[in-house]
Amino acid sequence: MSKLTQSRRSFLQTAAFAGAAGLTGSFPGISWSAEGDTLTVRFDREMESLDPGYYVGGHPANDVNWCLMPALIYFGDSDSGWVPSPYVESIVVTDSTHIDFTLKKGFMWSGDNGELTAEDVAYSFERMKDSEWKGDYVAFDRVEVKDSHSGTIVLNQPFAPFVSLTLASGTGIINSKKALEAVGGKYTTEPPATCGPYVMEHKQAQWVKMRPNPNWTGPKPAFANIDCIFVTDSESGALAFEAGELDCAKITSSAYARYQKELPDNAALTVAGALQYMWMGINTENPKLADPNIRRAIQMAVDVDSIVAGAYSGTAEKSSGIICPGLVGHRSAPGYPYDPVAAKALIDEAGASGLKLTLRTLNAQERVLAAQIIQANLAVIGITVEIIPLDSGPFWEMGQESKGDTWKDMELHIMRFGAGPDPYEATQWFVRDQVGIWNWERWSSDEFEELYAKGIAETDSAEREKIYVRMQEIMEETGGYVWLTHEPEVFLHRADLDAHFAPTGEMQLASFAPK
Amino acid sequence: MWWYLLKRLGLSVIIVLMAIAVLFVMLHSIPGDPVSIALGPRATPEIQAAYAEKMHLDKPLPYQFLIFVSSVLQGDLGTDVFSNRSVGLTLAEQLPYTITLAVAALGWAIILGIPLGCLSAIWPNSWIDRVTGILSVGTIAVPSFLVSIWAILVFAIMLHWLPVIGAGDEGDIVDQLRHLILPAFAVGLGWVGYLARMVRASMLEVMGENYIRSARAFGLPARVVVFRYALPVAILPTITLIGVGFGGLLSGTVFAEIIFSRPGVGRIIYDMVQARNFPVVQGAVLVTIALYVIVTLISDLLVSWLDPRVRDSL
Numbered sequence: 001m002s003k004l005t006q007s008r009r010s011f012l013q014t015a016a017f018a019g020a021a022g023l024t025g026s027f028p029g030i031s032w033s034a035e036g037d038t039l040t041v042r043f044d045r046e047m048e049s050l051d052p053g054y055y056v057g058g059h060p061a062n063d064v065n066w067c068l069m070p071a072l073i074y075f076g077d078s079d080s081g082w083v084p085s086p087y088v089e090s091i092v093v094t095d096s097t098h099i100d101f102t103l104k105k106g107f108m109w110s111g112d113n114g115e116l117t118a119e120d121v122a123y124s125f126e127r128m129k130d131s132e133w134k135g136d137y138v139a140f141d142r143v144e145v146k147d148s149h150s151g152t153i154v155l156n157q158p159f160a161p162f163v164s165l166t167l168a169s170g171t172g173i174i175n176s177k178k179a180l181e182a183v184g185g186k187y188t189t190e191p192p193a194t195c196g197p198y199v200m201e202h203k204q205a206q207w208v209k210m211r212p213n214p215n216w217t218g219p220k221p222a223f224a225n226i227d228c229i230f231v232t233d234s235e236s237g238a239l240a241f242e243a244g245e246l247d248c249a250k251i252t253s254s255a256y257a258r259y260q261k262e263l264p265d266n267a268a269l270t271v272a273g274a275l276q277y278m279w280m281g282i283n284t285e286n287p288k289l290a291d292p293n294i295r296r297a298i299q300m301a302v303d304v305d306s307i308v309a310g311a312y313s314g315t316a317e318k319s320s321g322i323i324c325p326g327l328v329g330h331r332s333a334p335g336y337p338y339d340p341v342a343a344k345a346l347i348d349e350a351g352a353s354g355l356k357l358t359l360r361t362l363n364a365q366e367r368v369l370a371a372q373i374i375q376a377n378l379a380v381i382g383i384t385v386e387i388i389p390l391d392s393g394p395f396w397e398m399g400q401e402s403k404g405d406t407w408k409d410m411e412l413h414i415m416r417f418g419a420g421p422d423p424y425e426a427t428q429w430f431v432r433d434q435v436g437i438w439n440w441e442r443w444s445s446d447e448f449e450e451l452y453a454k455g456i457a458e459t460d461s462a463e464r465e466k467i468y469v470r471m472q473e474i475m476e477e478t479g480g481y482v483w484l485t486h487e488p489e490v491f492l493h494r495a496d497l498d499a500h501f502a503p504t505g506e507m508q509l510a511s512f513a514p515k
Numbered sequence: 516m517w518w519y520l521l522k523r524l525g526l527s528v529i530i531v532l533m534a535i536a537v538l539f540v541m542l543h544s545i546p547g548d549p550v551s552i553a554l555g556p557r558a559t560p561e562i563q564a565a566y567a568e569k570m571h572l573d574k575p576l577p578y579q580f581l582i583f584v585s586s587v588l589q590g591d592l593g594t595d596v597f598s599n600r601s602v603g604l605t606l607a608e609q610l611p612y613t614i615t616l617a618v619a620a621l622g623w624a625i626i627l628g629i630p631l632g633c634l635s636a637i638w639p640n641s642w643i644d645r646v647t648g649i650l651s652v653g654t655i656a657v658p659s660f661l662v663s664i665w666a667i668l669v670f671a672i673m674l675h676w677l678p679v680i681g682a683g684d685e686g687d688i689v690d691q692l693r694h695l696i697l698p699a700f701a702v703g704l705g706w707v708g709y710l711a712r713m714v715r716a717s718m719l720e721v722m723g724e725n726y727i728r729s730a731r732a733f734g735l736p737a738r739v740v741v742f743r744y745a746l747p748v749a750i751l752p753t754i755t756l757i758g759v760g761f762g763g764l765l766s767g768t769v770f771a772e773i774i775f776s777r778p779g780v781g782r783i784i785y786d787m788v789q790a791r792n793f794p795v796v797q798g799a800v801l802v803t804i805a806l807y808v809i810v811t812l813i814s815d816l817l818v819s820w821l822d823p824r825v826r827d828s829l
Contacts (some may be wrong), residue, residue, distance in 0.1 A: 046786055048597040204598065204605055206778045206787060229680055230775040232786060240680045240776070243671035329765070392789050422642045490564070 016241055016515075024172040037224035039497075039512055042237040043248035046205055046230055049188045052124070053131025058418065059210070059250075060228065061505040062170035067210050067226065068194040070116055072176045073167050075421070077500040082168045086218040087195075089149075096459055097141075097371060099167075102150040106217045109176040109193040113395035116174070116195050118143070118151040121454060123177035125153070127185065135428055136166040139456060160459045161422035168421055183262065197221050205230055222513030241267070241492050248493035248507065249374040253366050256490040257313030272489040272501035274317055275324045277426065278367075278416035280359075280374060280482040285442040286411050295473060295479025297346035298412075299336045301381045302374055302482045311369035312473070316485035321472035322419070322426040324486050326346055328461055329423040329468025334483050335476050340514060353382035361414040363389035370484060371414055385412070401442030413440060416487065421503045423468040427452055441480030448474045519819055527808045534804040535587060540578055542793055562577060570794075584797075592798035597790070602760075602798035606780065609803065612682055613779040616771065619699035621757060624706035629753070631707070632714025636722060637741060647715070660770040661812035664703040667774070680776040695698060698771040709752035713756055717749035751818050758814020762807035766800075 001460040048286060050068075066074070073447040075420045076083040084091050089102040107116040117161055122143035126238045129137050139159030145151040155162060166172055169412035178191035180186075189202060198210035210226035229246065240369040241266050251259070259269055280302065282295050289295055304318050323329040347353055359374060361367045368389055375385040390398065397403035399410060417438075419426040428434075431452050448471055475481050491506035500511035541821030550563045550572055567573045570593075571582050592602040626706070631651075635644040673681045683691035721727060722745055730740045780799050787795040 001800055046790070048790065203778075204600070205607065205783050228777060232782075232789075233773050233776070234775055235664075236667075236774050239667050239672065243667065243679045243683075245671075245677065245679050466793065 004334055025084070038227055039223040039225070039509070040227045040229060040245065040247050041507060041509065042231045042232065042240070042246050043208065043228045044237070044250055045232060047189050047202070047208070050191055051187050052171050052175070053128055053133055054188075055133075055170060056506050058170055058502075058506045060506075062502070062504075062508055063228070064200065064208060064210075065173050066196075066506075066508055067169060067198040067510050068191060068196040068200055070107065070120075070195050071167070072121070072171050072174070073163065073172070073503075074508065075168045082164060083336075087174075093163060095151075096154040099153040099163065100150070100511055101153065101156075104218075107195050108215045108217075109179060109191050109195050110199065110213075110215070111179060113176045113179045113193040115148075116176075117148050118145045119148075120177050121151060121173055123180070124174045127180075128171060131265050131377055133171045134256040136169070136171040136425075138200055140166070151251045155470075158457045158459050160456075160464065161420070161424045165420045165422040165425055169502075170506075178187075181219060198226065221510045223509075226509050226512075228509075238492060247497055248499055248512070249490045250505075253312045253315045253487060253490070254314045255492070259492060260315070266495045268493055268497075270491045270493060270499055270501065272295055272505045273324075273326075273421075273503040274486040274488040275327075275419045275421065275504055276320055276487045276489070277324055277419065278316075278414065278484045278486060278487060279322075279324045281321065281413045281415050281441045282480045282482070283412075283440065283442055284478055284480045288357065288411060288453060291350045291352065291486065292402045292479050293346045293350040294337070294352050294355070297343040297350070297352075297381060298336075298378065298383070299343075299476075299479060299482050300346070301343035301383075302377050302484075303338055303340075305338075305480075306385070307370045307373050307484055311366045312371050312485060312487065315490070317489045319486050321483055322417075322430075323423045323468055323472060324426070327421065327423050327438040329466045329472070331469055331472060335473060340377070340380050347381050347383065354384070355382070356384045357411045358388055358409070359412040359414065360383045360388045360395070360410065362391055362395045362416075365390055365416050366487070367416075372414075374414075374482075399436070399438070401436035407436065407440065407442075414484070416439065418504065423464065423470070426454055427455065427468065427471055441478065443478045443480055445474050445478070489513075516819070520816065523812055523815055527812050530808050532584075532806055534802065535584060536580070538800055538804075539583055540796060541577065542797060546669065556637045558765055563641050587801060592796035594826055602795050605795060606695060606798055606802050607782070609780050609783050609799075610806075612777060613768055613772070613781060614778060615695065616698055616768050616777065619695050619760055619794050620701075620703035620764065620768070621706060621761055622703075623699060624703040624710055625757065628707040628710030629714050629750075632711040633718055633741065633746065635711065635715040636718030637737075639719065640799055644715075647711050653706045654708035655712075657705070658770075659701050659705060660774060662704050663698070663771055663774040665699045666701050670754075682777050694775075694777070698768075698775045698777055701766065701774075702768055702771045709756070709760070710753060713753050714749065717752055718745060721745045721749040746782075747821065751822055754818050754821075758811050758817075761814075762810040765806050765810075766803045 017311050020090050043063070045060065047060055047064065050056045050061050050065055052065065070087040071085050072088055073082045075081070075087050085204055087107055088431070089104050091099065091101045093099050099219045100497050103116060103118060103121070106114070106132065108114070109116065117348070122145050125137065125140060125143055128142060129133060139155045139162060141154045141156040143151050174177050175191070176193040176195070183192045193214070194200065197213055197216045197220070201209040208228040210228070231240060231246075234250070234255065236251045238251050238255050240246045241249045248348065259267070261389070263269065282289055282298060284295065308314060308316055308318055315359060317325060320331040322335040347355070349499065357378070359371050361371045366385070371387045371389075375387055378385050394406075398406040398414070401407055417426070417429065428447070429438040431439070432449055435442050435444060451471050455464060455471070458464050458467060489501070491499060491501065491507070493499045496515045498513045498515050500508040502508055516658070539595050550567050567603055571579050574582070592605060594600070595605060631647045631759065635647045638644055667679050670677045677697050678694050679697070681694055683694035727740060727745055766781050766784065768779055769785055771777065772779040772782035773785060780803060784796055784799045
């Protein structure tokens, strides 16, 4: 991709075309969107809520919140690291249950909501205990406010992920106590008060525009303006990048494979982390799948290498569990082999040859392709699979008992979750309480529950490694899981743009800068 | 004419009411609890109860239907589940973009398609008729999303002449027009073919009528015969087609709106279905239906004004 300059010749060419087409309008030259002081990025969906207690998914809520709202720490450049935010003078983990912090003075909330204080921190964290993200605050007890700008976060038990997961992610966002109380303690897409380097304008289903906050006293971001355009279709996002209208766009695996072969001029790819885990779930309570030998056979019959190659063009990493690469507890290989001959023998032994099963999947290109490969794999061992592709609405409800009766009919399903940079977050969806909510494989284990509680409190990395490896082994032993991939979050952006991403895949827009 | 107008208006009201009833039944037939569908799995029982009360979901269905109809008739289309904004306000923001795109797409298709159809009919089997025939079939056959992608590749990526995404800066008419060109081209291209073929067929039929032969026999110039006597009659089915087509485009521009990331009713329906934001979906579908009915009413009235025989056919 080259920069278009509007020379006299190109102007005449343009004008000639316009004349030929019978158009009278003028065509101003297209320039790089980040030229000057405006950064333009793609948001792949509309914001549903910016409230840290009630947002759904990390993107785009966190991308926006990190520009508007204070936090004590941010994710650093490495996958597991963190850095103090510009709002804090100091933050020190004094022991396994106490974190001291001191805020810098002079950060003012919008409106008549005064200065950012330790009371705001205490109020913001306290309300999270009753929010939809209370799981991140399971070990949070209170904030002891020392003075207007300093305090101590007190945990009720050692909780290793509190800093790396809770405080650094979107749930660590701080709100103005005064402003939030004035609107009833909850909000959706309009924060009652903001305090970050930017202020926000929002046009529903069109864009979010960040403009400089005149009251900002922290370090000035490299881009004065950030335009976030809602481009729901991924391919349109890639095309818009190639046309020079976006500086950064999240792309699909297929586009990633395409761009790996040939990148446009002045373009670069960044893999923002592979903190997603995809698996094929097997409903262990379904009568057709009650025999553990059948589930074991299915595990051994699926050729994951073919899925990585065929559905993801080799861009995704082969999975061996729910703990993503680079995290404590990640396993290098699954505990079962790919062995269709042994799988067929197990099916014959179980007398299940000719078994007919349904495989439900989100109607997305890569997942449907993965489902088709699995369909072919299972046909080899005598299982006929009917693929049921579903739109996101019915898909995300099908295993939830509160959303109808589909969970009773579920047999096989392809599922993908995103994770934070700590193994605790991935394991929380598979405990006993989650059966019928997010544990769609519908199993439970006393040992798993014990290890889950132990993992929360354990701070020693070696011990945590053992705990989380064992927890994945337990999951695997149920026969409810065929580990598939860790799909990367990939961004296509200008090569001369220093782009920053959280390990969870959100854009840290305020840190973007020209190279 | 007045009687026809009254009958046609009455029919339109019945259609809209039936549409409201069907929509209500469809939305309440969706499996699962509407409260948890709307609020998500992590909402507390208190939040769920408050939402159910606010949306009257704790009342019997017939009562809910009456509330729904009454609200719609008062112009209250409900509240967005996520943003708490008025659905009416959201749609009022989106609708002008869709109407503009539909008018622009059909506008250029009419300007090109009707003359091409006339010329083909005036000189049947000539080179212009053959070229028009090939182009018509070609443009009808190519789906608009393919045209959209092709147009982006050529005019935005290769030539850098036109922008791809958005609707342009507010208050900047030139920028908005530039953003309109590619989507209008993509949506309207197929309609050029439709209109050309429709006008050609109608014109050929009319040109064979006795009164046209008489006009020619009286020595009237060809221009007068075609434009004063033949075209006003031949255009009648085309007006109906344009009316129906415009109504269809109010929701049918969805591909262009998604690919070009333009705001619009079609895109918001698509996005909100994905997000399960049913109040917005419900409001958008209702508005689309109402506009469809209004547009077809106008086209029917126009046809009945041009051809009084139609007034007796209802």
